[in-house]
C-alpha cells in the first residue's frame with residue numbers, strides 16, 4: 118500500500134537527514150552523469166540554508182515541517198509558460214490541504230499558501246531553460262506542519278498544528294501533495310492550460326476585494342482583478358488597471 122499513488126511524482130523518494138537546501142541539492146544533481154528520474158522527490162528532515170522567494174531564507178524547525186523539492190522535466194512548456202507550472206504546483210498543494218482547511222485556504226499571488234491572513238507555506242520553482250523551452254524545473258516546497266513557534270520576524274507565519282491543534286504525519290501530507298501536483302502537471306501536459314488558469318484565479322487570496330498595497334514607496338488601496346497568463350498581477354486603483362511583477366508590489370495589512 119504505497120501512499121504515493123501517482124505514476125512518477127514521489128516514486129523515487131530520497132529522505133536526507135540534513136542538507137543546505139533541497140533545491141540546491143537537486144539542481145546540483147542535474148550535472149551528474151546519470152540524472153535522477155523525473156518525479157524524484159528530495160525531502161530534508163533538517164534544511165539549514167533553505168531559500169525562499171525574493172532572496173529570503175526559509176527556516177523550519179528540524180523534523181517538524183515539510184521541506185522538499187520535486188524534479189520535473191516540463192519540456193512541453195515554453196519559457197513564457199513558466200507561470201503555468203507555478204499554477205499547477207500551487208493547485209496541487211491547495212488540493213492536498215483543502216480537506217483539512219476548507220475555504221479559508223487561499224493562494225496568495227504568486228505562490229504562497231495562505232490560511233486566512235497567515236502564511237502556511239510557499240514555493241520556490243527554479244527553471245532550467247534550453248533555448249525557449251523549459252528543460253528542468255526544480256520545484257521546492259515548504260509547508261509548516263507541526264511547528265508551533267516561529268521566530269519573531271515571521272509574524273505572519275502559521276502551521277497546521279497552530280490552526281488545528283493536532284500533529285500531522287509528514288509523509289502522508291507529502292504523498293497527497295505529490296499525487297495532486299502530478300494530476301495538475303498532467304493537465305498541463307495535455308494542453309489544458311486554461312483549466313489550470315481558471316482554477317488558480319478562483320482560489321486567489323484577496324481577489325476582487327479592496328485592500329492596501331505598496332509600490333515604489335507609494336501606498337494605495339486597490340482591487341486585484343486578475344493574473345495575466347504570464348503571471349503579472351493586475352490591480353485596479355486610481356481609476357485604472359495596472360500590472361505588477363513580484364518585485365514591484367507589496368501586500369500591506371489593512
Ligand code: BTN
Pocket residue numbers: 137138139140141166167168169170171173175183184185186229238239240241256257258259
Ligand atoms: C517562499 O515562500 O519564500 C518560498 C519558500 C520555499 C521553501 C522551500 S523548502 C524546500 C525547498 N528548498 C529550498 O531551499 N527552498 C524550498
